[in-house]
Amino acid sequence: MNQMIERVKTSSQKEKPSVDALGFGKYFSDYMFTMDYETEKGWHSPKITPYEPLVLDPSAMVFHYGQAVFEGLKAYRTDDGKALLFRPLKNIKRLNLSCERMSIPTLDEDLVMDAIHQLVELEKDWIPNGEGTSLYIRPFIIATEPYLGVRPSHSYKFMVILSPVGAYYSGQLNPVKIYVEDYYVRAVPGGVGHVKTSGNYAASLKAQNNAEELGFEQVLWLDAKEKKYIEEVGSMNIFFKINGEVITPKLNGSILSGITRDSVIELLKHWDVPVREERISLEDIFKAHANGDLEEVFGSGTAAVISPVGELKWGNESITVNDNKIGQLSFQIYDTITKIQLGRADDPFNWTFEV
């Protein structure tokens, strides 16, 4: 179903990095997808071209007022050499939700799906082979109009770039140490925390750096109003297993609606494990720990899938979760989702999409 996506062939292909050198987001494949928008023409000129630098006017609005949105998903190589995407339509729908909030014109979902499909198919050889590796797909949109007035741009560029990435875990799933941030906030009610817009990440760096300097890997964000309720951790959603039940903060307009989060909830329901979405105070978590009821804590996101939490520090108090070891349910969720992503387990939910 080639929807008139123009192709420009590259004259030279890059050498592919070795699996050990990959890391995250350092290497980019040979091709990218681009499409432009102008008010009069709408979205037009979808193209797959060689990956190359952009030429932008210094007054391009994205540099000044931050109209930029993005997505992140992965293509996985199966044992028999197929390429699978994980719930890609969810990312496309979320991209449009981000566009809407940031006054960026939305995209045709079928065309974006086709663009990602064609690009990944063309670049299939860039999906690395090592255990735990994948091809990270980064769709994004920037405001390109050369203008310094404050209003939505009249022109945009949508792009998709691909980056082969290494395994998030080199062996065991290591639990992370989390610092509860009680001064800075990530998102406010009525703000943009529920969408993937660039400024959210710029605003989070300072707290993240502070936490790292204190010897913690991630920040746990609290609600902006009362600094009592749990939002998310770093750029992952968070789950708590208390006395056999799993709870996660309810989507409240300032929490990002993670696709991994949604998958975890669906999986737990499928397994008949009680799971609830609700407002959770940090105090209740510390109380549950004091009562011996806090069994597991884990983050969820595309990068790590599941990231067990081993320690939480809040002011002068610090708690250790499950002896700083990965919990049984956390591991079971991780194992099941990664096996579905790799085509190694049944996919009763139809989550995978073969390229």
Ligand SMILES: *Cc1c(COP(=O)(O)O)cnc(C)c1O
């Ligand atoms: C992307 C993101 C997540 C995780 O979303 P997934 O779709 O599961 O990858 C969680 N929180 C924030 C702030 C994010 O940007």
